[in-house]
Amino acid sequence: xxxxxxxxxxxxLYSLNIINFDNDxxxxxxxxxxPSVNYNNINLNLLDEKERFVALFCAMNQNGNLTPQxxxxxxxxxxxxxxxxxxxxxxxxxxxxxxxxxxxxFKNEAESxxxxxxxxxxxxxxxxxxxxxxxxxxxxxxxxxxQIQKKLYIHDIKNKIKPLKNTCQ
Numbered sequence: 001x002x003x004x005x006x007x008x009x010x011x012x013l014y015s016l017n018i019i020n021f022d023n024d025x026x027x028x029x030x031x032x033x034x035p036s037v038n039y040n041n042i043n044l045n046l047l048d049e050k051e052r053f054v055a056l057f058c059a060m061n062q063n064g065n066l067t068p069q070x071x072x073x074x075x076x077x078x079x080x081x082x083x084x085x086x087x088x089x090x091x092x093x094x095x096x097x098x099x100x101x102x103x104x105x106f107k108n109e110a111e112s113x114x115x116x117x118x119x120x121x122x123x124x125x126x127x128x129x130x131x132x133x134x135x136x137x138x139x140x141x142x143x144x145x146x147q148i149q150k151k152l153y154i155h156d157i158k159n160k161i162k163p164l165k166n167t168c169q
Contacts (some may be wrong), residue, residue, distance in 0.1 A: 008033070016050045018057070026130060027071050035057035069134040090127035094120055113153050125154040126161065 013019045013162045019027045030052050033039070039059035044052050060066040099107070099119055110118040144151035153160075 013053065016053065018050065018053050018087075029057060029066075029070075031057055033061050038062070069131070071130065084129065086127045092121045093123035093126055097123070110153075113149050121150070121154075122157070125157040128154075129157050 013027070014021070016032055019024065020028065020030050022028055033054075035076075037058070039055050039062050042055050042057060047055060055064065057070075057083055085119040110122050112165070128140050141151060141154060144154060
């Protein structure tokens with residue numbers, strides 16, 4: 001699939017120079033928090049947008065809440081009062097990805113495993129791929145416990161799409 005998954009999910013934070021991406025497309029925070037600042041007492045109304053995000057991440061760090069699943073904690077919940085980001089990515093992939101451009105072998109394998117709903121299932125699997133270290137991902141993947149072929153396909157989704165994105169411009 002020719003999509004840059006991380007930048008689709010985190011484009012705004014990337015454009016603000018708050019995050020960057022590792023070689024696998026996972027987001028990495030690029031901010032520095034001052035140990036002498038109490039981020040819990042900052043008036044966010046006095047800050048610009050970038051400063052607000054930095055203050056949020058620094059407050060999470062200061063309070064011991066900045067865990068390896070920080071991106072899930074922020075973007076797969078209704079903290080910002082919007083539909084969860086993961087669901088938005090799933091819907092975007094399902095509705096706007098050029099599925100006809102995929103190789104026949106990719107489509108055949110997905111259809112043989114998921115049936116006529118293969119596009120929806122692949123979009124869902126890709127949308128969960130950046131959340132692998134979360135409890136919610138474990139719940140998602142374990143919902144396929146009685147469907148081993150589907151579970152293995154979903155678990156291996158990054159390897160299935162990685163060679164395909166190397167041809168992207």
